Amino acid sequence: MKRLLSGNEAFALGAWEAGVQYAAAYPGTPSTEILENFARYPGVKAEWASNEKVALDNAIGASFGGARTMAVMKHVGVNVAADSLMSVSYTGVKGGLVLISADDPGAFSSQNEQDNRQYARFGKFPCFDPADSEEARQFMGVALDVSEQFHTPVLMRSTTRLSHSKSAVEATVPGMREFQPLPPFEREAEITRVILPAIARMRHPVIERRLLDVQQWAETTAFERGINRVEWNDKALGIVTNGIAYQYAREVLPHASILKLGMSYPLPLQAIRDFAAQVETLIVLEELDPFIEDQLKAAGIPVAHGKDIFPLCGELTLANVRHGAVQAGLLQNPKSKIENEAVSSALIVPARPPALCPGCPHRAFFYALSRNKRKVVIPGDIGCYSMGVLAPFEAMDMLISMGAGIGMGHGFKQAGGQEGVVTIIGDSTFFHAGMAPLASAVYNKANIVVAILDNRITAMTGQQHNPGTGTTLQGEEGRHIDIAPLVKAMGVTYVEEVNAWDVNAMNKAIRAALKHEDGPAVLIVRGACVFTPHFHYQPRMEVDLEKCVACGSCFRVGCPAILKSEEIYPTNNKPKSSIDPLLCTGCTVCMQVCPTQAIAPVGEG
Amino acid sequence: MIDKLNLLFVGVGGQGVLTASDIAAQVGLDLGLDVKKSEVHGFAQRGGVVESHIRWAPRVGSPTCEEGTVDILLSFEMLEAARWLNFLKPGGIVIVNRQKITPMSVSVGTAVYPDEDAILAALKGRASRVIPVDALPLAEQAGNPRTVNTIMLAALSTLLETDPAVWETAILRRVPAKYAEVNKIAFRLGQQAAQGSSTD
Structure with a gap:
């Protein structure tokens, strides 16, 4: 049966199906729902850690004990966890270890829009890039297999448009599972997990070789398991793309041939070279950094277009991908121009910035x-x-x-x-x-x-x-x-x-x-957040229009429940205040700042 | 039989826009189509703007609609209909809840909320049909102000070549059993309102 799952719900399902038994995370948009969903599956232990580094350290310990595990965070959380991340790459893992990084191109709810694929190259471990919920589910199992086969942490990179989009997933009803104790801990015969300088020096060439092995896997098994794939079509144009960008490529340039990368690191350079040789023009479509493009150029693969026509900053959209394709002459019959001019320019639409909720303890x-x-x-x-x-x-x-x-x-x-x-x-x-x-x-x-x-x-x-x-x-x-x-x-x-x-x-x-x-x-x-059970609603406030002198004091508490009334105070010709009865929680802050005692609980004014 | 549809649901955090969009996506799936929907959570929800894209087609690529391609814009608030109008295809349809929620920029006096007539005129400048719905009073009439999203979905259901029962079933699957009756009433009221309130 097909069910609509968000990318985040699908990551949780895929992790559970692949036998992840322990997971830790620190909440952060757009990653939060992954662990909230995973925590509901039977036979698992799922925890909020106090920060992202703690979450990853928890997962590393679980992996060293032999459990399949994941740590989940938003993109900037990986910066917090990076100290351990760079070194667990050196030590390697035992039980499969996946770090899910939910990036935020467009910075909808973040302080930057860093492209965390860069961490994979920096830390020398593989990076998977699913393009819809079904892939989010399936790639989790493959990523855990890769982690165990090559003794490497694996980065699973999501973005806002994957995490918070829903698409159909072939989902069975989860059965029961018992939580399994780990086998007795086996001390290592040859030390790799105590990363002293001498061990680090010894491990460095090992992980360089590991990267070559994973690259070979990307050239072969990754194609057999549907992680990387070629969709042949008209060979005049070939597109190398990954993640959500694939969806835009498919829709804007439906006649092109596509090499879809489910792994953006390490790249199957030979497969890409073969693909490039068979198409007349090769372009790269990816969100944020020219991560794939730079690697292709460094490998001497001719890239006709990439970040010269597609945005470097902000998220990709159908509109800006189409714009780039038209600019470069890749679209012969571009869709008729979007008629934005038809929107009345006379209307000024006021901004609606977010605000502290009515009753907010801040x-x-x-x-x-x-x-x-x-x-x-x-x-x-x-x-x-x-x-x-x-x-x-x-x-x-x-x-x-x-x-x-x-x-x-x-x-x-x-x-x-x-x-x-x-x-x-x-x-x-x-x-x-x-x-x-x-x-x-x-x-x-x-x-x-x-x-x-x-x-x-x-x-x-x-x-x-x-x-x-x-x-x-x-x-x-x-x-x-x-x-x-x-x-x-x-x-x-x-x-x-x-x-x-x-x-x-x-x-x-x-x-x-x-x-x-x-x-x-x-x-x-x-003071408790209004969304917690500890918050106490009190009788709502109302404005006594006889006493209100339209001084504006109550507007300075920035409450969405405080509105302008229809009534004007004649002395200053300004509207008196009113309070939205549906929004007010009775927190009394406006009442306390009113200089004329015009605000009081309903029935007490 | 409908096989391709771009919908954009917009409103203000707390209005139930995302629940409504979940239901509209499920209806597409129930009709045997491929479906995607996309929205932005988090910071935007603290009384800010909420948008949710829903796409039905034999095979959907992008989870978001392109500007100028939305068939029906379903706005839970007057001002938000105007904000998102550039996504509507010229000649598309707007269903707009006549509720007005004052943004902080207006209550602190740095901006002005446009007149309803000016908003409707702007909508009519691009849409072939504008359907204003008094969803909040109707929801209260149905017995619960939280049924605004059922009213809006019912209005939408009257515009599509789909069996309204598919919509009603999808709504009832989503709401707790004790609210089934009030949602059934809201669904009828929403259908009637849409059928009686079209301005060309």
Whole structure:
């Protein structure tokens, strides 16, 4: 029976079918649903790790024990895991080990659009590139076979358009499976897994030979198993392509012959050379970097077109692939010009930026911070609270990567920064990469404020649990870690916890923490995300139009539930406020900032 | 019998756009066609713009539609219909929920929400038919405001050469049993609304 599965659901199914018994991940769009789905299959252990390096280290240990395993993360998560990744390539693996990297061309929800195929060449291990959900499912099993046959970690590269697209998969109903204990651990006769310098020097030529062996596999078995394939058609044009780009090639240039690579590294150069010899014009269509194109050119294979006609930046689309093909004269009868001019140019469509949800426990913090921001520098971090940079708060000055806020604030201050420093980090992010920079700030006595916005969940990626909540991915009660005693034990001498929805207390707490001069002051803002069961809905707010003077104060809390009413206040000729009854959660932040007490819970005004 | 269709569902995070698009994709599969659908999750969903592409064909390649090729644009919100209009093929059809959700740029006063008449005029400038639907009041009439997406799918079902029962079945398979009755009512109301509300 055919079922519609997202790429992420298909990766999970394929992993389970291929016998993956243990998997770990840190959530990150567009990868998150892979482990959430895998965790529901019988006989597996699936865990949220505190960060991506921990997830990969977990998987390496499982592999060394003999289990088939995977570590799952978004593209930038691989940077966090890269230290172990580069060296597990040297040690090799025992049980099949696949690292799924979900890249984000277009940077829909990421800080960059790095092309992680580059990691495969950098680290000298194979990279698989499925083009739809069925391939995502099937390639998992092949990748695990390759991992075990060649004792290598394998990169499985997804992209947003694969992970978050659904297509038909031939899916059987999963049967039962029991979780199997590993066989007794066998100590190695010849050491490879303790990667001391002498071992590393010995292993390096081994992995260079391994790469040649995998390349030979790519030339032969990969074609037999349908990973690489040639689709012959008109030989005037030949396209070498991989991943989701294959779909655009097929649709925009349906008459061309295609060499579809299910593996972008190592390349089957002989097969590509043979293909190139049989077509008149050879082009390469790939998303982001000229990864395949550069390798073909280095091998002396004539490439007529690649990144000279197709975009280097952003995701590929049917439109920009068609545009490139027409520009290069590859399309004889291009589809009639898209009639975008027909869209009325008179209409200005306002932007709809994302916003903190009604009731969000970050709102009062950013409101208070924005009132104090004149002499404060604000290094931020990655999470829903990144939206603090947007209007109306505009309260964030720098943001680089997970955990970077504390380190950047520390460096700014120690380099002689004159302003106060308020760094911002979330609870999950603190466990991910915030503890090490806090230790460094304590040790070096950096006078910065570290605001930890503890909303009891990993919110941005869709409410995943973390060490702060204590519930595991598979729904068991683990042990939760309290942040306040933790940071005290780390040597922080100033720790204050503040109610997330109390505007006055927040204001005082920020000012008091800025005065502290004995190393970092930690402010823990406690309030549960509206999407967690810990959030308490209260009677909704309403505006008393008799009292409202249209001063606009409530708009400065940036709540999507606060709207302009139809009624105009005559003195300033501005619209009075109103509150959307369906959206309001009764959090009271707007009520607290209203200078005329015009906002009150329904029935109490 | 329909064998090729490009749909684009758009709206605002929290409106049920993605659930509706799942159902529309499933209907294509139930009709024996190849189907793909694609959307963007994550940051965009915090009250931001949500888009979902659904494609039916004997064999679908790209999971997203090309600008200027969408047969039917199904918008869950007035402004979003205008934002995505360049994806509609000239002469295509727009079904638009008349609900307006104020973007933060408008409530903080840096932008203006266009008049409904101006939006409808823009839609009519490109579409052969524009079908406004009062989905939220109809959903409330059906008994649950969360049935907006059923109302919208029902409106869509009236435009295609498909058996409406296929749509209703796909919806009912997706919703919890205790909401089956309210969704059946919503489906009828959506069909009636679409049949009575077309502006050429």
